[in-house]
Each structure stands twice: as C-alpha cells, then as structure tokens.
Amino acid sequence: MVRKGFLSVTGNGVNHPNDYGHRLYADVLTRDLLPDTTQEWPPPALASNSRHPPPPPPPPAFVPRQRRGHWPLELQRGRLNLPR
Numbered sequence: 001m002v003r004k005g006f007l008s009v010t011g012n013g014v015n016h017p018n019d020y021g022h023r024l025y026a027d028v029l030t031r032d033l034l035p036d037t038t039q040e041w042p043p044p045a046l047a048s049n050s051r052h053p054p055p056p057p058p059p060p061a062f063v064p065r066q067r068r069g070h071w072p073l074e075l076q077r078g079r080l081n082l083p084r
Helices: 006-010 020-033
Strands: 074-076 079-081
Touching: none
Parallel strands: none
Antiparallel strands: 074 079
16 A cells, blocks of 8 residues: 655645645635624614614525425325326
C-alpha cells in the first residue's frame, strides 16, 4: 500500500480550494470584509411600547409550494384516486 504524500493530504499546495483550513481562512476573511447586516428584533421603538406586543417576525424567504397530483393516494374532486 502506498501512502499519500504531504501535499496530497494537506490540500495540494498553497491556497487549494478543497483544503478545509484554507476554506475556513477564506470564510473568516470574507465575513470580516462584508458589512454587518444583522438587525435587532424587535426594533427599539416597538420594544419600548409595553402596551402593545411587537409584531411577529417576517415569514421565511423560502416557502415550499403545494403539491398536487404527485402522490399515489390523493383526494381530488371528492374522489379517492388510486394508482393503476
């Protein structure tokens, strides 16, 4: 059995994109360079008003769509459709 060389195990050289350490380093750098987009929830103006609760958080960006006619047993127009 032949063992892999040092460069094959450590990511094949300097700044190889598949090496975990280099990916972590690049991720930290990009997070430091990008502006902080986090927002405080609820906003301070709403949190200070104790008479009314703050509104619910906004819905998620991804909403799964409804499936129709893809399952073997499905009720459509009052009938139970079975696979043939």
